[in-house]
Amino acid sequence: MKHSIIDLLVRPGAFFQNAMNDKESLKFPALIVLVGGIAGALYGYLIGGLTGQLLGGIVPGMGTIIVLSTAIGALIGTFIFWAIWAGVMYAFSLIFKGEGTFRRTLEFIGYGYLPQVFGTLITFIIALDYIPRIHVPQLSAAASQNPDLITEAVKALMHDPAMMELSQISMIISMVFLLWSANIWIFGMQHARKLSPRDAALSVGIPVVLYILYMVYSMAVM
Amino acid sequence: MKTVRLISLICLVLLAGAMVGVVAGYSTPESIVAAGKVYVSSATYDPAVFFPGDKGTLTVEVTNGNANDTGISVNHASLSSDTAIKSTSRPYDSSSNLGPGQKKTYSFQVIADGPDGTYYPTFSLDFRDADSLYYRTLAKIENTPIVLTIVDKPDTYTQGKKKTIYAQVANPRENTVRNIILEVSGTGITATPSKIFVGELAAGAKVPVNFSVTADQPTNLHLLLNYDNGDNPHTVTMDVPITFGVDKKQANPVISNVKVKNDVGTYHITGDVNNAGLETANTVMVTSLAPAVPQDPYKTYVVGALKPDDFGAFEVTFSATKADSVPLQLSYRDADGNVYTSQQDVKISASVTGAAATNNTGLPLIPIIAAVVILAVFIGGWIVYLKKSKK
Numbered sequence: 001m002k003h004s005i006i007d008l009l010v011r012p013g014a015f016f017q018n019a020m021n022d023k024e025s026l027k028f029p030a031l032i033v034l035v036g037g038i039a040g041a042l043y044g045y046l047i048g049g050l051t052g053q054l055l056g057g058i059v060p061g062m063g064t065i066i067v068l069s070t071a072i073g074a075l076i077g078t079f080i081f082w083a084i085w086a087g088v089m090y091a092f093s094l095i096f097k098g099e100g101t102f103r104r105t106l107e108f109i110g111y112g113y114l115p116q117v118f119g120t121l122i123t124f125i126i127a128l129d130y131i132p133r134i135h136v137p138q139l140s141a142a143a144s145q146n147p148d149l150i151t152e153a154v155k156a157l158m159h160d161p162a163m164m165e166l167s168q169i170s171m172i173i174s175m176v177f178l179l180w181s182a183n184i185w186i187f188g189m190q191h192a193r194k195l196s197p198r199d200a201a202l203s204v205g206i207p208v209v210l211y212i213l214y215m216v217y218s219m220a221v222m
Numbered sequence: 223m224k225t226v227r228l229i230s231l232i233c234l235v236l237l238a239g240a241m242v243g244v245v246a247g248y249s250t251p252e253s254i255v256a257a258g259k260v261y262v263s264s265a266t267y268d269p270a271v272f273f274p275g276d277k278g279t280l281t282v283e284v285t286n287g288n289a290n291d292t293g294i295s296v297n298h299a300s301l302s303s304d305t306a307i308k309s310t311s312r313p314y315d316s317s318s319n320l321g322p323g324q325k326k327t328y329s330f331q332v333i334a335d336g337p338d339g340t341y342y343p344t345f346s347l348d349f350r351d352a353d354s355l356y357y358r359t360l361a362k363i364e365n366t367p368i369v370l371t372i373v374d375k376p377d378t379y380t381q382g383k384k385k386t387i388y389a390q391v392a393n394p395r396e397n398t399v400r401n402i403i404l405e406v407s408g409t410g411i412t413a414t415p416s417k418i419f420v421g422e423l424a425a426g427a428k429v430p431v432n433f434s435v436t437a438d439q440p441t442n443l444h445l446l447l448n449y450d451n452g453d454n455p456h457t458v459t460m461d462v463p464i465t466f467g468v469d470k471k472q473a474n475p476v477i478s479n480v481k482v483k484n485d486v487g488t489y490h491i492t493g494d495v496n497n498a499g500l501e502t503a504n505t506v507m508v509t510s511l512a513p514a515v516p517q518d519p520y521k522t523y524v525v526g527a528l529k530p531d532d533f534g535a536f537e538v539t540f541s542a543t544k545a546d547s548v549p550l551q552l553s554y555r556d557a558d559g560n561v562y563t564s565q566q567d568v569k570i571s572a573s574v575t576g577a578a579a580t581n582n583t584g585l586p587l588i589p590i591i592a593a594v595v596i597l598a599v600f601i602g603g604w605i606v607y608l609k610k611s612k613k
Contacts, residue, residue: 137488138488148543149541149543156484164586168586168588168589169589171589171593172589172592172593172596175593175596175597176596179596179597179600182600183600183604186604197607197608197611198608201604201608205601205604209597209601212593212597215593216589216590216593216594219586219589219590219593220586220590
């Protein structure tokens with residue numbers, strides 16, 4: 001990696017202009033996504049722990065399975081989302097007759113994940129404070145016979161005041177750092193797909209804004 | 223003629239002398255003194271005090287108070303009938319000897335045949351060698367029965383519920399009565415015990431008699447008190463009305479300060495139980511009824527005993543699906559162990575989810591506004607940037 005991380009975060013245009021001179025490589029972007037995945041796994045471990053507590057009473061040992069699957073899911077999911085974001089933005093850039101390989105798009109989108117790593121870490125730290133304050137309902141083994149009861153339990157967990165507050169803070173932080181990533185991605189797409197600033201902004205902005213609106217909608221209807 | 227008169231006078235004097243000689247042969251100064259030392263040492267009536275019409279016994283004990291070898295011969299012992307105390311037994315007609323220091327007992331059957339009052343039948347005893355002994359006995363006739371009173375009883379009764387009645391037996395007579403037995407009966411009445419043996423009751427004494435009554439219908443409780451005055455049976459009766467209704471003094475536990483919390487299908491209801499009655503409510507328990515299904519840890523909450531105006535907290539846990547309200551059952555026992563139950567409906571839907579909705583399910587305006595503002599700033603910033611970059 002010949003270029004500064006500071007440039008990536010503060011002057012992404014200059015960073016990607018220089019990066020275009022380098023050979024396509026997914027090594028460093030994958031490392032960023034991996035760190036982001038690990039941060040996500042840590043956060044997932046905490047949230048999965050709550051679900052584990054909730055459902056652990058129904059089947060002994062189920063709590064551990066839920067915690068592990070949540071953490072692993074968060075790790076793998078980060079890589080999957082990397083590919084999805086890259087694919088969606090690549091598809092949008094096709095509308096604007098963009099040129100450049102998908103591999104380069106994937107590389108630059110990976111770089112743009114860096115702010116979200118910080119965002120996930122901050123969310124994780126805040127979650128450490130909130131998680132102990134969340135009241136997790138206890139379900140007995142008899143609840144396995146009543147799916148409504150489990151649904152109600154999950155609903156009660158999601159509506160816990162501390163949980164609600166954590167979710168809202170988490171959403172705001174995620175949104176802020178996603179927009180920061182979007183800012184980087186616009187410059188990345190501009191160079192990776194040889195787009196005008198306007199086309200690049202639309203290629204990135206449309207899916208990102210839609211995604212954020214979905215996040216806000218989910219928060220509103222929760 | 224003078225000779226005839228003289229002979230007649232001599233004959234008369236001889237006859238008189240002979241007669242004096244006969245008398246002097248049975249009654250001597252010594253025998254009269256000895257008879258004077260014979261006395262009545264005791265005279266006892268049983269019963270000590272008669273009811274009019276009672277039969278009884280007078281026992282007279284005669285003691286020869288002479289010392290040495292002075293025995294006394296007695297011929298006849300009798301009891302003179304008074305106006306009210308009449309002797310129904312024959313006098314003692316046979317002669318007998320009463321040695322020095324010896325005692326002899328005479329018994330007479332009597333019947334009290336008169337109104338209330340004090341009477342003095344006389345006992346007499348004839349001596350062979352002296353005059354008779356007379357002794358006035360004292361007998362009383364009193365028509366005062368044993369008193370049976372109800373000390374405390376419930377104001378009203380409930381069908382099938384056991385209630386305790388506190389009674390008292392008192393003896394206002396001057397003598398002891400025996401074999402007192404109280405019998406409790408009535409139509410549709412189960413009394414425990416139905417027959418109570420009190421035994422003997424001294425003059426002026428009283429004894430408590432408690433029994434429990436379970437009534438199946440409104441009726442009269444019949445109390446029959448049997449007792450013996452001497453060997454004469456007597457009875458006292460009393461009727462106690464058994465009426466059904468609400469006992470004004472009974473315990474009245476009331477649930478208040480009810481709070482409902484829903485913990486994922488398991489409801490926790492907390493509250494207070496106040497005893498608004500005038501008697502103690504024992505073993506107060508609170509539980510939930512269908513459609514609620516009691517769940518651990520508080521399927522049933524035992525509050526314990528609550529004195530009047532006292533209160534205790536309770537908590538019950540249960541699960542319920544598709545129910546707006548559930549009945550809470552409150553039960554307690556009275557002092558006789560009767561179980562009383564009452565129910566109170568508690569709303570669970572509005573109170574539970576409503577509270578949750580207020581706190582948790584409202585639209586999170588602040589984060590939404592923040593998100594919109596941040597998004598607007600981002601989009602606006604880029605629009606400005608793009609316009610500037612065009613120029």
